[in-house]
Amino acid sequence: MAIRDGHSSDAIQEAARVLRAGGLAAFPTETVYGLGADASSDEAVAGIFAAKGRPSNHPLIVHVAAGAKGTEALSRFAQPLPPFAQKLVQAFWPGPLTLIVTRQPGVAAAAAGGQDTIGLRCPAHPVAQALLVACAEQGVPGIAGPSANRFGRVSPTTAEHVRQEFGDDLLVIDGGPCDVGIESTIVDCSRGQPVLLRPGAITRMQIEAACGETLRDRNELAVPDPRASGTLEAHYAPAAKLRLMDAKALQTGLDVLGPNAAHIAVWSRSPLKSRSQRVLLRRMPDDAAAVAQQLFAILRAFDDEGAKLIWVETPPAGPEWEGVHDRLRRAAAA
Numbered sequence: 001m002a003i004r005d006g007h008s009s010d011a012i013q014e015a016a017r018v019l020r021a022g023g024l025a026a027f028p029t030e031t032v033y034g035l036g037a038d039a040s041s042d043e044a045v046a047g048i049f050a051a052k053g054r055p056s057n058h059p060l061i062v063h064v065a066a067g068a069k070g071t072e073a074l075s076r077f078a079q080p081l082p083p084f085a086q087k088l089v090q091a092f093w094p095g096p097l098t099l100i101v102t103r104q105p106g107v108a109a110a111a112a113g114g115q116d117t118i119g120l121r122c123p124a125h126p127v128a129q130a131l132l133v134a135c136a137e138q139g140v141p142g143i144a145g146p147s148a149n150r151f152g153r154v155s156p157t158t159a160e161h162v163r164q165e166f167g168d169d170l171l172v173i174d175g176g177p178c179d180v181g182i183e184s185t186i187v188d189c190s191r192g193q194p195v196l197l198r199p200g201a202i203t204r205m206q207i208e209a210a211c212g213e214t215l216r217d218r219n220e221l222a223v224p225d226p227r228a229s230g231t232l233e234a235h236y237a238p239a240a241k242l243r244l245m246d247a248k249a250l251q252t253g254l255d256v257l258g259p260n261a262a263h264i265a266v267w268s269r270s271p272l273k274s275r276s277q278r279v280l281l282r283r284m285p286d287d288a289a290a291v292a293q294q295l296f297a298i299l300r301a302f303d304d305e306g307a308k309l310i311w312v313e314t315p316p317a318g319p320e321w322e323g324v325h326d327r328l329r330r331a332a333a334a
Contacts (some may be wrong), residue, residue, distance in 0.1 A: 002168040003159045006127035006175040015173050016134035019044075019143065024051060026148040026162045027131050028175030029123040031096050031183050031200070032155040032296065033162050034063065034145030035170075038135075039077070042110035045144050049110075051166065054151040059113030060144040061121050061184070061229050065132035066094045070122050073141045077108055077118055084211040085189035091210035093122035094129065096184040096201045100226050111144040117190045117226040127175035146229055147183065148172075152334065154238050154299045157181050161300060181293035182323050186228050191221060197228045199322035201292060236327050237334030238299040240265070242310045244332050247272070250311055254279065265302035268313035280305060284313060288320040295327060 004011035006028060015025040015036075022044040025036050035051065037044040039062040049056045064073035070093070074081075079102040081089070088099060103118040112118040120142075123129065135143060147155040148162040156162045159174035185200030187207060195216045196204060204215050218225050245253070247270035254261060254274045261276035269284045282298065285291050302310050312328060315321045 003172045003174050006173040011173055012130050012134050015131055015171055016138050018171055019135055020138045020140050026170055026172040027128055028125050029128045030125045031180045032157055032178055033148040035148035036143040036145040038140045039108050039111045039142040039144040045110040052151045057113045059227050060111045060146045061098050061119040062111055062142040063145050064122050064142045065136055066122055066129055069136040076141050077104060079104055084194055084213050087211045092202055094124035096180050098184045098186045100188040100190050100228055102190050113227055115226055121184055125175055152235055152237055154236055155296050157296050181295055182327050190226060199326050203319040205319055233333050235330040237331045239303045240307045240310045242332045244312050244314045244328055247313055263308035265307035266311045267298055292324050
């Protein structure tokens, strides 16, 4: 199977047939590549958990098509949305926003991790949309699609990253490098008011402006959070140990180690110097969106180059940096 061109209608139809038959196929979204299965088939979804080594009670995000087919899928998987959630759908779908909503009974129990809530998203990537439409036409209303990597590891942002994770036996639809580069923002809509569970490219201010309500902090509510994808304390981890430091601490560490420093990779906005030729120095962009787009690819490249330690300059404060902060913090906790 291996990698197929996502701009080929034959490749899209092939992937749709694989998914309809209960198999797995990887596909691009604007955030990261997903490992897909028919969300309405618990047996097919079990294949995702097995391939990733992911606990079966850790829920998946279900991807649905835009337009009329997406509206049909929404009513199939979810109970009627509260008004503020409907506003978020209108504002950000297709796009990098996942909504946790109350699940229709008897549907997609495995994808939901056994909960009475389910995560739904309508991706903006044209290849993902073509696949979702083809699947809907073949009776697959939605694709369960966590990131196409082994559980807890760095998410893939190219088709080649997916092939490195799972080999050539998996069908991978290639849609080019992901534009956003980190997973979707997740908003819980199941408790009567919007709660941010995972930051991403869509910021708090954008969400509040769109839905007309203040985002509640997950720690403010007495009712426990529903389990959601990508919210474990340690996640998105490279093989090398990752550490966050400010620029002064980074330069001090390089100075102390001097010419003996080895197997260290550094990603920083500040210009740094090392007396060792065995230290990899890479400049981080000043723009938050550019950093997010590059983040997982950079971590994978450092692993590929044999780094044992990855030192990253702590990103600036500000709402546009919240998603990057979140991914780096979880990667450092692994």
